[in-house]
Amino acid sequence: xxxxxxxxxxxxxxxxxxxxxxxxxxxxxxxxxxxxxxxxxxxxxxxxxxxxxxxxxxxxxxxxxxxxxxxxxxxxxxxxxxxxxxxxxxxxxxxxxxxxxxxxxxxxxxxxxxxxxxxxxxxxxxxxxxxxxxxxxxxxxxxxxxxxxxxxxxxxxxxxxxxxxxxxxxxxxxxxxxxxxxxxxxxxxxxxxxxxxxxxxxxxxxxxxxxxxxxxxxxxxxxxxxxxxxxxxxxxxxxxxxxxxxxxxxxxxxxxxxxxxxxxxxxxxxxxxxxxxxxxxxxxxxxxxxxxxxx
Amino acid sequence: xxxxxxxxxxxxxxxxxxxxxxxxxxxxxxxxxxxxxxxxxxxxxxxxxxxxxxxxxxxxxxxxxxxxxxxxxxxxxxxxxxxxxxxxxxxxxxxxxxxxxxxxxxxxxxxxxxxxxxxxxxxxxxxxxxxxxxxxxxxxxxxxxxxxxxxxxxxxxxxxxxxxxxxxxxxxxxxxxxxxxxxxxxxxxxxxxxxxxxxxxxxxxxxxxxxxxxxxxxxxxxxxxxxxxxxxxxxxxxxxxxxxxxxxxxxxxxxxxxxxxxxxxxxxxxxxxxxxxxxxxxxxxxxxxxxxxxx
Numbered sequence: 001x002x003x004x005x006x007x008x009x010x011x012x013x014x015x016x017x018x019x020x021x022x023x024x025x026x027x028x029x030x031x032x033x034x035x036x037x038x039x040x041x042x043x044x045x046x047x048x049x050x051x052x053x054x055x056x057x058x059x060x061x062x063x064x065x066x067x068x069x070x071x072x073x074x075x076x077x078x079x080x081x082x083x084x085x086x087x088x089x090x091x092x093x094x095x096x097x098x099x100x101x102x103x104x105x106x107x108x109x110x111x112x113x114x115x116x117x118x119x120x121x122x123x124x125x126x127x128x129x130x131x132x133x134x135x136x137x138x139x140x141x142x143x144x145x146x147x148x149x150x151x152x153x154x155x156x157x158x159x160x161x162x163x164x165x166x167x168x169x170x171x172x173x174x175x176x177x178x179x180x181x182x183x184x185x186x187x188x189x190x191x192x193x194x195x196x197x198x199x200x201x202x203x204x205x206x207x208x209x210x211x212x213x214x215x216x217x218x219x220x221x222x223x224x225x226x227x228x229x230x231x232x233x234x235x236x237x238x239x240x241x242x243x244x245x246x247x248x249x250x251x252x253x254x255x256x257x258x259x260x261x262x263x264x265x266x267x268x269x270x271x272x273x274x275x276x277x278x279x280x281x282x283x284x285x286x287x288x289x290x291x292x293x294x295x
Numbered sequence: 296x297x298x299x300x301x302x303x304x305x306x307x308x309x310x311x312x313x314x315x316x317x318x319x320x321x322x323x324x325x326x327x328x329x330x331x332x333x334x335x336x337x338x339x340x341x342x343x344x345x346x347x348x349x350x351x352x353x354x355x356x357x358x359x360x361x362x363x364x365x366x367x368x369x370x371x372x373x374x375x376x377x378x379x380x381x382x383x384x385x386x387x388x389x390x391x392x393x394x395x396x397x398x399x400x401x402x403x404x405x406x407x408x409x410x411x412x413x414x415x416x417x418x419x420x421x422x423x424x425x426x427x428x429x430x431x432x433x434x435x436x437x438x439x440x441x442x443x444x445x446x447x448x449x450x451x452x453x454x455x456x457x458x459x460x461x462x463x464x465x466x467x468x469x470x471x472x473x474x475x476x477x478x479x480x481x482x483x484x485x486x487x488x489x490x491x492x493x494x495x496x497x498x499x500x501x502x503x504x505x506x507x508x509x510x511x512x513x514x515x516x517x518x519x520x521x522x523x524x525x526x527x528x529x530x531x532x533x534x535x536x537x538x539x540x541x542x543x544x545x546x547x548x549x550x551x552x553x554x555x556x557x558x559x560x561x562x563x564x565x566x567x568x569x570x571x572x573x574x575x576x577x578x579x580x581x582x583x584x585x586x587x588x589x590x
Contacts (some may be wrong), residue, residue, distance in 0.1 A: 145588040178584040180547040181506060201499075203584060204540045204577035208503040211476060239577075245499045252475040282499035282534075289473040289498060293440040 007256040009220045012037055016046040018228025022275045024058040029274040031068040036270040040263035049080035050089040063093040087127045099135045100124050104155045105144030128166025136167035143178025156190035170195045177202020181212035188216055196220035199241040206241035226271040226279025242281035244268055248288055302551040304515045311341040313523025317570045319353040324569040326363040331562035336554040344375035345384040358388040382422045394430045395419050399450045400439030423461025431462035438473025451485035465490045472497020476507035483511055491515035494536040501536035521566040521574025537576035539563055543583055
C-alpha cells in the first residue's frame with residue numbers, strides 16, 4: 001500500500017445487482033437481507049431498481065421494498081433507474097439518491113438498452129434534471145466483450161460529459177471482468193481517482209484490481225454481499241466482487257469501512273438463505289483468516 | 296507495478312499438489328497432463344512425490360511417471376520427498392531436483408508429519424546431503440490455523456536455518472490461505488524477496504498476494520494448473536492459485552513466463568478431463584480477457 005488510505009466507502013449492491021440475477025425473492029426476504037446488512041454497519045445500499053417487472057421480474061415491487069426501509073442515521077438508500085419514468089417512480093416511493101447506467105462500449109450499450117451512447121447521455125440528463133443526486137455507472141469501462149479495450153481517453157470523455165449533464169458522482173464498472181491492474185492504472189490516469197469502482201470476479205481479478213485501485217487512491221467501491229450477481233447480458237459475466245472479500249482485505253490493511261466482518265458474514269448467510277443456494281464468496285466459504293482452528 | 300519486473304519463474308505443481316488431492320489417476324493420464332503443460336511452454340514442474348502409496352494413493356507409481364518424462368531442453372522436473380527413503384527412490388528414478396516441506400507452524404508440523412520443526416530440519420539436512428538441489432517449502436509462512444500469524448522473524452530464522460543445512464532455494468507457502476498483501480510485506484521484509492511463493496485462493500487472496508509480491512520483486516511462484524489441489528490436512532484449505540489465473544495477470548502486466556496462455560488453457564482442459572470434474576480456475580471458466588465475443 002502506497003496511498004496511505006485510511007477509509008473507504010463500500011456501496012452494497014447485492015439487494016439490487018445481486019438479487020436481479022436470481023429467481024424472484026419476496027419483498028419480506030429482500031428487506032430481511034437489507035436489514036442484515038444494516039446490522040453489519042453497511043450504510044450505503046443500492047436497494048432496488050425501478051424497472052419494468054416484465055423485463056426484470058426479480059426487481060418487481062420496488063416501492064414496497066423502499067417503504068419497508070428503516071430510517072437510520074447515515075443510511076443512504078439508492079435505486080437504479082433506467083429512465084425518467086423509473087426515476088419518477090423512485091422519487092414517488094421516497095428514494096433520495098439514484099443510480100443510472102451507461103456503457104463506454106457502443107455495442108454493449110446498444111445490446112443492453114437499445115440506445116446509442118448519445119441517447120443514453122440524454123436520458124441521464126433528463127433524470128439528473130429531477131434534482132436528486134445521481135451516480136452514473138459507466139459499464140465496460142475496463143474492456144468490452146465487443147470492442148476490447150475502450151480507449152481510456154474515451155472513458156474519460158464520457159465521464160466528463162456525464163458530469164456536465166448533471167451526474168453528481170461517477171462509478172466505473174468492470175461489467176464483464178476484463179479489468180486488470182494495468183488497465184485500472186491506464187483508465188484512472190485519464191479519469192482521475194475521484195470515482196467509484198464496480199469490480200467483477202469473472203476472471204478472478206476483482207480483489208487484485210481493488211488493491212491496485214486502493215494504491216492509486218480510489219476511495220469508493222461497489223460490492224455485492226456473497227458475490228451475488230453480475231450482468232445477465234454478457235456471457236460469463238457473473239461474479240460481482242463480494243463485499244466480505246473486500247472488507248476482509250480492507251480490515252487486514254487497516255482501512256476503515258464501518259462494517260463488522262462477522263456480522264457481514266451473517267448477512268451473507270441471510271443472502272444464501274434468501275436465494276436458496278450457496279454464495280460464491282470465498283471468505284464466506286472459508287471464514288476470515290482471523291478465525292483459527294478450534295483446540 | 297513498481298518493481299519493473301520483466302520475467303518470473305512459474306513452477307507448476309498441479310501434477311503433484313493438484314492430483315494428490317484427487318482420486319488416483321492412472322500414470323498415462325498423469326503424464327498426459329505433464330505433456331500438455333510442456334506443450335504450453337511450462338518448463339518447471341513438480342511431477343510427483345515419492346511418498347507411501349498407502350498414505351497417498353494418488354501419488355503411487357511415481358517412478359513410472361518419471362520414466363515417462365521427455366528430455367526437453369530447459370525442462371526441470373521436481374519430486375517432492377518426505378524423507379531420506381523417498382529421496383533415494385526419487386534419485387533412483389532419475390529425478391535431479393527435490394522439494395521438501397516443513398512448517399513454520401509448530402502445531403501444523405506436528406499434525407502434518409508428526410515431527411517437531413527441529414526434527415524436520417534434521418530430516419531435510421539428511422536429504423540435502425545427498426547432493427541434489429533441494430527446494431525447502433515452508434508451509435504456514437503467512438499464518439497458521441493453530442497459532443495465527445507466525446512472527447516474521449521466526450519464519451526468517453527457519454528459512455535461514457534451512458539454507459544453513461543445505462537447501463538450495465526456499466519457497467514460502469500460504470498453506471491455508473491466510474496471506475494478505477500486508478502479511479506478505481511483513482514476512483518478506485524479514486526473509487528478503489529471493490524466495491518462491493506458493494499461494495492459495497482459499498480466501499480469494501491468491502492473485503492479490505501475487506501482485507503485492509511482484510511489486511516487492513518476487514520472481515518465483517508455485518501455481519497449479521486449473522487451481523487444483525491444496526492441503527488435505529487443513530479444513531477449507533483447497534485452492535492453489537491457478538497457473539492460468541497468474542499467467543493471465545502476468546501477460547497483461549507484460550511479465551514474461553515463457554508460457555502460452557491459450558495452450559495452458561488446453562492443458563487445464565486436460566486436467567479437468569483427467570480428474571473428471573471442472574477445475575476451479577476462473578480464467579479457465581471465463582476465458583482470457585483478450586477473447587472477445589464473436590460477431
